[in-house]
Amino acid sequence: MKITTGQAARGENFFKRPILTNKLWRKIDSDSSIIISAPRRVGKTSLMRYIEDNPKEKYYVVYVITESVYNENKYYKEIVKAILNCDSIKKRDKVINSIKDLAKSIFKSIDEVGIDSVKFSKNNELNYYEKFIEIMKSIDLEGHKLIIMIDEFAQTIENIQQKEGNIYALQLLQSNRALRQNSDINNKFQFIYTGSISLEGIARRMDSSKYINDLDILKVTPLSEEEGKSLINELLKGLDFTMADNTINYMLHKIKWLIPFYIQLAMDKIQDIYDEENLCVIYNNSVDIAIKRMIEENNKFSSWYERLKVYKNNDYKFIIEVLDIISITEAKKITYNEIYDLAVRYNLEETYKELLNTLIDDGYINNEEEERVYTFTSPILRMWWCKKIAN
């Protein structure tokens, strides 16, 4: 297993999490469409790609990323293209032939159907939402079901919102829902949505949570301590240095919020230290240096601050102040009473609970140790926040 800090981890670089993948398959088996929800960098895309690379019997899986899509028709076009070019479908002769026939009859404008190079002529812009329905109606999947995974869906909504306005963004949420509810076709496919922006958050801000309330939510949780240990040991197999159990425990204790990315990043910094100093055994002091370097590397954390900028005025001030207080005070925490007092100061008595819940959902803070006391979920993020934002 190789250290992976940028790309989604795939193949043998993906740290298998059977409990989580089984949970996802159970949700898929129950026929619902799903949101995979988790803060940035928890491993959502890696999980989706694992499902794509290792589909269960009776499922075809298509992965689409729609980050660069700015209108609804283009969104459905990307999905249609992805279905026509889907690798797992291409392996089945019968299905492929059915697609070719389909394409010929549906896409009169397609001058060539070379599966990999479906070209669409410029003159007739088709309505790809309709085409999607037509395909779904007539495609013979030989008893399989199609899982369409859409990465960066919320980004697409935001793109459309910015370029074409709120109404068009809402329309995409609505049309997605309409497809999911269309009983003529919805036995043939399921959607799984995910992305680095929270779909629930954007729907809430557009006051349109109702358009996604049929979706089942899978929360990607951090690794357990056991899993964390086993991930480190897997990574060590491909590295030239060793770490004793107590050093591994020390590192896990320092990271505390055990998302694979933080562990990978810490290991990457340790690898740098190994390269610089040729240490064959890594001890706690190198772990300390590695974590210090992680925090120094601003761009790994600044997203946590930047994405709060979607909140405006007092909402924003309130959120920032809550986080500042936790990061600076000696106890590294804030009580519910103090939060309420801040809410009163910013005239947010009505809405502060929702803001607080967003901070919890997005992985900033939690109250898992004491019910009415909130701390940063990740001590590393707290240290970064204290150093770069609060001061």
Added chain:
Amino acid sequence: MQTSSLSLYNPNNLTEKELIDRFVIRKKEFQKIFKDIKNSEMKYPEQHYIIEAQRGYGKTTLLKRLYFEIKRDEELKTRLIPVILPEEQYNIRKLFKLWEVTAQHLQMESDEFMGLYDEMNTHSEGEDYEDICFKILEQKLKEKNKKLILLIDNIEGVLKKFKIYEQQKLREILLTSAEIRIIGASSEVLKFINDYDKPFYDFFKQITLKGMNEEENMEFLEKLGEIFNKKDINEILKSNRGKIEALRRLTGGVPRIMILLFDIFIDNSGSTFKKLETLIDRVTPLYKNVMDRLSPVQQEIIDVIALSWDAITTKEIAEKIRMQSKEVSAQLNQLEKNGVINKIPEKNYMYQIKERFFNIWYLMRFGGKKEKCKVQWLVDFLETWCSREALEETALKFMNTLKTKEVYKYNLNDYEKTDKYTNDFITIHALAESLLWNDRIEESLEKASLFLQLANNTDKYNKSINEYFIFLMAKKQYNSLYKLFNKSEFKLKDKFKPTYYALMYLMKNQNEQFEIEYKKVGEELEETVEEIIEEVNNVEQKYK
């Protein structure tokens, strides 16, 4: 600019054999990236890289070294095909053009890819041409069972011309296609990978090239000696160690500048300052170009920051050029974005010139007598400091000067007898050190004022004076030393700049003012300041 060695070392003029043979620095970075390429199956999309460094740090050479190694490696060349896009890619303005140019290069790399560009071109009228181009490229790579390693020099120059949706599209491709892996090089990545709103935020794995350290520099100069057939190179390097090291620290260990320096060391035998002046002449076209690209207001601001040398606040700049702080701020942000200056986060932001040797060039070129004098003092300081023996030996020597406590007392008595009548620097300086050694601090400081006065018109005792300052810090007399530094008639801050910053480091916990002052230290001084602090600790330990 004399460029004989420079052009001979220009990576674009070298054959494969020459480039590989001359590749003596950046070996670790090369190994790191190459090992990753070698161990990557590319079954799934792999991690993409950006090599980041300022101009002249060896980015192009490193890219070329990777390119040649992939082609040479028996196993890799069967499954990978590298393509290198050189620095000037003025014609790539759109994403489809990137694929077209890549196709043209692939055709040159291997006959297998003949006709690829034409194939793309037949679709140029179609919608989604950029999608089709990439699909065709990807398809061809699959067909030929080859994965593409695309090495792009000056990648930010290419990316910044793309529209946002093209950047997003490229990111989608790089996230999903296992056929292509990008290794880019750039001198200003900040805007692309540190800006949260941009698609490539935190996308590339960043490898930063730093200036060469002393050891790397020596190896590099030795190699240059070998290439240019200077048989006495080792002798030259040995006898000029302090000079070379002083200039390395001033120039930040930039390989391209060290090549220029190599010529100067071989050609003339003047003082270090003289060599610096020659070097300044040679880099002038390069740096003048930086100044010429700025607007008149920005030039004025840079003039103030550069002449101040140490970091300076917005308010101070605004006062000097009689402009509103707000307007100055806007310009400063722009200059920071363009990589000309650095911002030091403090309550009030402070700014300094980012490329430190550019600052020295400016002082020497546009500063008055006073500024040049400051540079001369720093050069002298560094040369003396860097010529000193290893720490252990210095400490021993120090001990010999001081002798043992008993001997010292004896000396003290001796000196005291002569004290009243002498006006000799050496005697008074030795007496001051002896007094300090015996914890007679107030008397020692009195003598210090005296010997500083005696040495005020000459620099020949600077080494001894610095020794006394280190001793004073080892005795934890920070505030007394600070008072000495503040006596403007001695110009000690200018003459002993690194020592002054070492003092600020030691005092920074006393008061916020010192902490802020310490943050003003320029990168060219950092290494020396650290060594002085270490020396203070050593002396303190030895003479406890």
